[in-house]
Amino acid sequence: LKRLIFIDNELKSKSYPNKKLLAQKYQVSQKTIQRDIEFLINQYEAPIEYDYKRKGYHYYREFSLNPLKLDEGDFFMLALTEKVLQQYRNSPFRNHIIKFYEKIKTLFNDEISIYSNELNDVMSFEIGPMREVNKEYFDKLEKAIREKLIVEIKYHTLYTDTYSVRKIDPYHLKNYKGDWYLIAYCHTKKDIRVFALSRIKNLKLKDYNFKKIDNIKIDEIMKSSFGIYLDNKIWKVKIKFSFYQARWIKEKKWHSSQSIRENRDGSIILSIEVNNLEEIKRWILQYGKEAEVISPKALREEIKTEFRESLKKYK
Structure with a gap:
């Protein structure tokens, strides 16, 4: 797919590249380039021809490569995805979201723009205000969960307006109504607790691991909650x-x-x-x-x- 896009971009540049030049640039054989050109012509009906005067290939009419062969419904869903992702522009995934969507747009920029403009007249999305999350802390917690590393945090409890240092075993990151929370075993309380990421004021990864409680399931833990917080009594x-x-x-x-x-x-x-x-x-x-x-x-x-x-x- 990347090679087809590369060839498409070279042909669009109107530099009339030949098989040898394309093969050298992409570090493949000329036979591979020949097969790719034939594939573009046969499968995508690409208007490619060889110009003997300029000794290279070009498009003899306007052409837009659609390497994934998306239909009208697919383009509508891509435009819809962009609208949904915009709601999380302040999330820890912001940079990843932007990079991902920019890659998609390089393939189908014109088509997505058309459907995106149409979608503005059809529907809109709005979520409530989100609390900002420290991306460095988020990334460290994600690492700690995957590698089962004990974490030390300084936490601000709003109810009592106090700060405390806790050692925790992080189990799961949960997004609830736009805000991020950490479900973890608290060594101080000797129980599973929920911490709002926006209230973590300092965070350190320890260089030793924790042993996760046997058969613990996050869905079961949260099952009786009427939101995000937990207690022991039903x-x-x-x-x-x-x-x-x-x-x-x-x-x-x-x-x-x-x-x-x-x-x-x-x-x-x-x-x-x-x-x-x-x-x-x-x-x-x-x-x-x-x-x-x-x-x-x-x-x-x-x-x-x-x-x-x-x-x-x-x-």
Whole structure:
């Protein structure tokens, strides 16, 4: 494929290269170049001819090489991919994304541009604000996970606004709603914890390895989470949604454990089992008077406190 693109570029330059020159530039035999030219003519209907006066090959009419033989739907998907990738321009993969897409564009620049312009009128994408991640830390953590290296971090806990130094065994990097998190075994807490990468203020790789907990599966660890954070206790949460709000709640799958019971008045009871109340509390609060926590009592009391404190601000 690279050689075909090379030959295509040489022919487009209108320098009339011959087989000997092409073979020397690409360091292959003239027979290989001959086969490539025949392949371009037979398989891609490339308008190549030999100019005896100039003693070299050229295109005798306009031609665009499509080495992957992409159809209209493929070009649309490439244009769509560009739009999606743009949403992660601030991610640690930014440079890799740019390099990858530039390579694709060199092959199909005109076609992608056409479909990209059309796509602007058809659809758009928007994600929420993302916290910046230190690319050096991200790369080191990726290396530590692959090589099972213990890591020492200085971490900022926002809840208490304190800093602590932790030794951790990094297991997995997870992107959740645009932000990056590290799932790791914390030597201080002697348990698996989730760390926001944006709150890691210093990071050092140790020169010794950790032994991963047997049969640990990230999907299983995160299964009971209602977001990204973990706790050890499982809470059985029941929320009543009004007839008005129930229509929207029923549209989505909010959690793998959820079940919905419909009441005669059109309201519903959403039941979910989660291992952390903080994130589901924030979710419930956004629905205001349309949602009522039935259980557990601890969560119901927290919601009452939140509304009581909020009400004080509006007196």
